[in-house]
Amino acid sequence: MTAEGASRTTRTDRRDAPVGLYVHVPFCVSICPYCDFVVHAGADARGPRNRIEALVDALVAEIGLRAEANRANPSGRPLATVYVGGGTPSLVPPAELDRILEAVRTSFGIANGAEVTLELNPGLDERGDPGAQAAAGITRLSIGAQSFTPTELKRLGRRHSPGDIGLALIAAREAGIGSINLDLLYDVPGQTLGSWADGLERAIGLAPDHLSLYALTLDDPDAEGLTGPGGDHLPPSAGARRWRDRARPEQDEDRAAAMYHLAGQRLLDAGFRGYELSNWALPGHESRHNLGYWERRPIEAVGPGAHAFDGHVRRWNAARLDSYMAALQPADGGPATLPPGGEEVIDPATAAAETVILGLRLDVGVPLTTLLEPPFVDAFDWAVSAGLVEETEGARVRLTARGRLLSNELFARLI
Numbered sequence: 001m002t003a004e005g006a007s008r009t010t011r012t013d014r015r016d017a018p019v020g021l022y023v024h025v026p027f028c029v030s031i032c033p034y035c036d037f038v039v040h041a042g043a044d045a046r047g048p049r050n051r052i053e054a055l056v057d058a059l060v061a062e063i064g065l066r067a068e069a070n071r072a073n074p075s076g077r078p079l080a081t082v083y084v085g086g087g088t089p090s091l092v093p094p095a096e097l098d099r100i101l102e103a104v105r106t107s108f109g110i111a112n113g114a115e116v117t118l119e120l121n122p123g124l125d126e127r128g129d130p131g132a133q134a135a136a137g138i139t140r141l142s143i144g145a146q147s148f149t150p151t152e153l154k155r156l157g158r159r160h161s162p163g164d165i166g167l168a169l170i171a172a173r174e175a176g177i178g179s180i181n182l183d184l185l186y187d188v189p190g191q192t193l194g195s196w197a198d199g200l201e202r203a204i205g206l207a208p209d210h211l212s213l214y215a216l217t218l219d220d221p222d223a224e225g226l227t228g229p230g231g232d233h234l235p236p237s238a239g240a241r242r243w244r245d246r247a248r249p250e251q252d253e254d255r256a257a258a259m260y261h262l263a264g265q266r267l268l269d270a271g272f273r274g275y276e277l278s279n280w281a282l283p284g285h286e287s288r289h290n291l292g293y294w295e296r297r298p299i300e301a302v303g304p305g306a307h308a309f310d311g312h313v314r315r316w317n318a319a320r321l322d323s324y325m326a327a328l329q330p331a332d333g334g335p336a337t338l339p340p341g342g343e344e345v346i347d348p349a350t351a352a353a354e355t356v357i358l359g360l361r362l363d364v365g366v367p368l369t370t371l372l373e374p375p376f377v378d379a380f381d382w383a384v385s386a387g388l389v390e391e392t393e394g395a396r397v398r399l400t401a402r403g404r405l406l407s408n409e410l411f412a413r414l415i
Contacts, residue, residue: 016298016311017070020081020289021104023059024303025089026321027052029126032157033243036221038234038305038319039087046091051321056096058328060103061336062302065328067107069338070300078109081289081299083117084138090120094132101137108300115140115179115288122168123160130168130175140179140287141172142212148199152188157243162202169206179285181210186263187256188216189247196259197266204270209285213263214278215256218244229323230342232305232316257405264401277361277404294358296351304339315343349375357411360389365398379413 026038027045043049082104084097092100097118104110117140120127130141147153148162165182172180182203186196203211221233236244264274272280276294279287292299293309301308305319317324318340327339346354356376359366368391371380380397383389388403388410399407 015070015313017077018108018298018300018308018310019077019079020083020292020297020299021063021079021108022289022299022301022303022306022308023063023082023084023089023100023104024301024306025052025055025059025084025086025092026304027055027086027091028088028121029091029159030157031237031240033240034156034216034218034247035240036217036219036233036236037087038232038303040321044321045088051325052092053096054325054329055321056092056099058325058336059100059302061328062339063100063103063107065336065338066300066302066308070108078111079104079114080111081115081117081292082110083289085117085119085142087119088121088126088144089118090126090128090133092128094129094136097133097138098136110137117142117287117289119144120168121158121160122164124164124167126159127164127168127171130172130177134175134177138177140181141177142181142183143168143172143208145182145203146185147188147191147195148202149191149195152191152195155190156185156188166206169208179209181212181287182206182208183212183214185214185216186259187251189250191259193255193258193262197262200263200266204266210279210281210287211267211272212279213260215260216247216251218248218251220244227319229320230318230340232307232319232341234305234319260405261401264404273363274404275363277399277407291362294361296355296358313343313345315341317341353415357414360397360399360407360410363398365389365392365396368395368397371397376414379410382413383410 024038026040028039028041029045031039031041044051082101084100101116110116116137118133118138119142121144143165145165146156146158148165150162153160169180184199184203221227222235226233227235267274267280272282274280275286279290298311299309304317304321304324307314307316324339328336330336356366356370371377383403388400388406389397390400392398403410
């Protein structure tokens with residue numbers, strides 16, 4: 001269902017209290033041509049007319065409104081995870097980051113020992129002050145490395161150098177950040193298996209706690225109906241469309257599969273657990289926030305384009321910054337209202353399929369009994385015959401190494 005077509009009329013009163021909160025900061029110094037996240041750049045992000053403080057005012061207002069809405073079904077428990085993503089939320093000054101997290105503490109509560117993640121770009125003028133970030137309550141940093149090859153970084157529109165990645169990680173360690181992730185992209189135009197292997201070795205050599213490896217995807221949110229006034233995406237620029245049109249022919253599924261297979265073997269040898277299809281962690285450093293999504297736990301969300309799930313309904317804010325700000329910071333000084341967006345009630349059949357698909361993304365898999373009855377048994381039988389799944393201890397089923405490579409074929413049969 002597209003963002004424009006989701007129903008607002010079948011909303012139920014059921015709502016499970018959130019265990020996590022996602023906060024979207026939609027500002028970057030520049031916009032990478034492959035990026036489909038909700039991002040605004042230029043004067044909105046930095047300089048005398050930047051809108052960061054105004055956005056934080058709106059985020060604080062929305063945090064209060066969302067917390068009030070959740071009080072209809074209180075759990076009495078504070079949040080176990082908070083994730084500040086973007087965009088480049090490391091552009092947010094320490095005082096403003098403090099304001100966001102203090103609003104979360106006041107409205108929802110943050111549990112002792114909670115995982116509080118901040119995404120950052122590693123460039124010196126973008127990564128912010130890790131000491132101040134730690135003082136604000138950040139316990140985990142996710143660094144957008146993407147590549148260790150200068151030509152690949154330039155092709156991707158990234159502003160940092162390979163050396164900046166190591167400097168950002170060292171600064172985070174010195175600040176006392178206890179868990180650090182590096183994001184890397186594969187199937188990048190111009191990338192070779194050799195450059196990918198070299199980048200992987202350099203990443204491992206920096207001793208991160210977690211690695212997220214994503215195949216570069218070049219979608220068209222306009223064609224998918226996601227960019228209208230209530231949509232959760234912004235239209236790509238003309239330049240980004242031209243870049244993607246040139247990049248797609250340079251991608252190769254077989255090469256991407258070889259890159260993924262190489263990474264899985266090398267990270268296993270280095271002591272990392274591939275606990276999810278795109279994520280590897282040292283023991284105890286799995287992303288607790290992202291596990292909440294894969295386990296279909298309720299997670300609240302604020303900010304333009306942010307997605308929330310309350311256990312029964314998936315909700316999103318519209319992507320357009322001006323309409324978001326107008327609702328939460330009305331020009332006439334009136335009271336804040338929730339921003340425009342959409343929602344989709346998840347019916348039982350969809351919920352069951354999501355549970356199986358998301359469960360199979362994890363290395364712990366799903367209970368065997370889940371797959372032995374309609375509507376999943378035919379797909380399960382096919383997956384067994386194709387060597388995509390295997391039974392493990394405790395009568396569970398998980399993807400094989402081959403299944404990880406061909407998971408989308410199985411998932412399509414489970415829907």
